[in-house]
Amino acid sequence: MISVIDTTRCKTYHLGNLDQIPQLEVLSEEQRFDIEVVGRVLPFKVNNFVTDELIQWDDVPDDPVFLLTFPQRDMLRPHHYDEMAALIRAGADRSIIRRLADRIRLELNPHPAGQLNLNVPVFQNEPFFGMQHKYDQTVLFFPSQGQTCYAYCSFCFRWPQFSGMSTFKFASSEIDLLIAYLREHPEVTDVLFTGGDPLTMSANLLSYYLESLIQADIPTLRRIRIGTKTLSYWPFKFLTDRDADEVLAVFRRITEAGKHLAIMAHFNHPRELEPQAVKDAIQRVRETGAEIRTQSPLLGRVNDQPEIWADLWNEQVDLGCVPYYMFIARNTGAQDYFSVPLVKAWEIYQSASKQVSGLCRTARGPSMSTKPGKIQVMGPCEVAGEKVIALRFLQARNPDWVHRPFFAEYNDQAVWLNELKPAFGEDRFFFEDELDRIYHENLGTGTE
Numbered sequence: 001m002i003s004v005i006d007t008t009r010c011k012t013y014h015l016g017n018l019d020q021i022p023q024l025e026v027l028s029e030e031q032r033f034d035i036e037v038v039g040r041v042l043p044f045k046v047n048n049f050v051t052d053e054l055i056q057w058d059d060v061p062d063d064p065v066f067l068l069t070f071p072q073r074d075m076l077r078p079h080h081y082d083e084m085a086a087l088i089r090a091g092a093d094r095s096i097i098r099r100l101a102d103r104i105r106l107e108l109n110p111h112p113a114g115q116l117n118l119n120v121p122v123f124q125n126e127p128f129f130g131m132q133h134k135y136d137q138t139v140l141f142f143p144s145q146g147q148t149c150y151a152y153c154s155f156c157f158r159w160p161q162f163s164g165m166s167t168f169k170f171a172s173s174e175i176d177l178l179i180a181y182l183r184e185h186p187e188v189t190d191v192l193f194t195g196g197d198p199l200t201m202s203a204n205l206l207s208y209y210l211e212s213l214i215q216a217d218i219p220t221l222r223r224i225r226i227g228t229k230t231l232s233y234w235p236f237k238f239l240t241d242r243d244a245d246e247v248l249a250v251f252r253r254i255t256e257a258g259k260h261l262a263i264m265a266h267f268n269h270p271r272e273l274e275p276q277a278v279k280d281a282i283q284r285v286r287e288t289g290a291e292i293r294t295q296s297p298l299l300g301r302v303n304d305q306p307e308i309w310a311d312l313w314n315e316q317v318d319l320g321c322v323p324y325y326m327f328i329a330r331n332t333g334a335q336d337y338f339s340v341p342l343v344k345a346w347e348i349y350q351s352a353s354k355q356v357s358g359l360c361r362t363a364r365g366p367s368m369s370t371k372p373g374k375i376q377v378m379g380p381c382e383v384a385g386e387k388v389i390a391l392r393f394l395q396a397r398n399p400d401w402v403h404r405p406f407f408a409e410y411n412d413q414a415v416w417l418n419e420l421k422p423a424f425g426e427d428r429f430f431f432e433d434e435l436d437r438i439y440h441e442n443l444g445t446g447t448e
């Protein structure tokens, strides 16, 4: 397909200008109304690259990228949908609609794994918002200007941030605080810039943050990671945007300073890797010496088939990317719409893995990001006549828990840790007493 889009200007669409998306004409009145109803509760934003190049409108409503970005009726529970639809049909006041939206959002577990306040470090006697430090080696850093995305994914667990309901706070002069923190915490080897998508920032801002960090010359800081969806949702950030070359120059200066730069790219479906612009963007980023590692949740209806993952991993490796994580969809927002039982997730992972060579088997998973840590489903098995599910931590609040196998009763319906019971008649999983203690000790500091 010949590209007809203006690649120098990212045109964004939201509920207020839906009528400017010409392709939406393929939808029925009812489908368009669904977008409005669900879009009042869950954040919605797409851009002209997503609508013109990524979505194949002939396949709508089953098109994977359409499902990934456009609100769908079943993403809300039926009673929530009906309530909101009734208000909109009645032409209710904006403030009344907003109040209902907020009420529904609070029922969608908006802050899974204690996202809001947990893991916020206390530094110089102040909570350091804009940063999270949960696992020893890696600090998450949220630059305040990078808290949006080129399009919003419908599975996103950061949706409260984008719907304005999160009291997500940021520190002033953040980067100086980060640098001071890193000097006091030599165990931290990695900083992960995250958001939103930090690559929505201008090259100027990116340069300010990243160059400050490099110039601070912290010997214990070895790696900088940037979590991003930009490679597939707006590849022109690295190609034709006015500051594209400067973005790449910033990357190059990091690698030339001897720091490992990892672009943590989110690709959910092989379709996202098809456009030539995406391939070119990947190529240009790699030429800076940056490594691209990839991750995605396993999503019902979108990528819940082994062949899709085999394609995704094969294609990524061909393009020089390293598959890194396969996640279980988080227990928040539209989770019910996308959720895949843990046992089925493992079957997909195993079946995809056996179809590809070892170089493509580097994604760790399926993994749940829970309060105690990242838990990998190692698979169902039988131990001493009992059918169980083997699990282990890939990352844990207590590093000593990492890679210790443990077992849950077999349950092929469970979609999250809280639906699993310890196997062999145990009351609790091995880490639970200590986890309680950790919570208790940190009560009141907001740091967990």
Ligand SMILES: *Cc1c(COP(=O)(O)O)cnc(C)c1O
Pocket: 132, 134, 135, 138, 139, 140, 369, 374, 394, 395
């Ligand atoms: C996943 C994650 C990390 C990074 O873990 P790695 O295994 O080093 O990739 C860091 N912090 C949090 C809170 C995470 O969820």
Ligand code: SF4
Pocket: 148, 149, 151, 152, 153, 155, 156, 157, 158, 195, 196, 197, 228, 229, 266
């Ligand atoms: S790109 Fe990432 S942070 Fe942004 S909406 Fe998608 S999942 Fe959420």
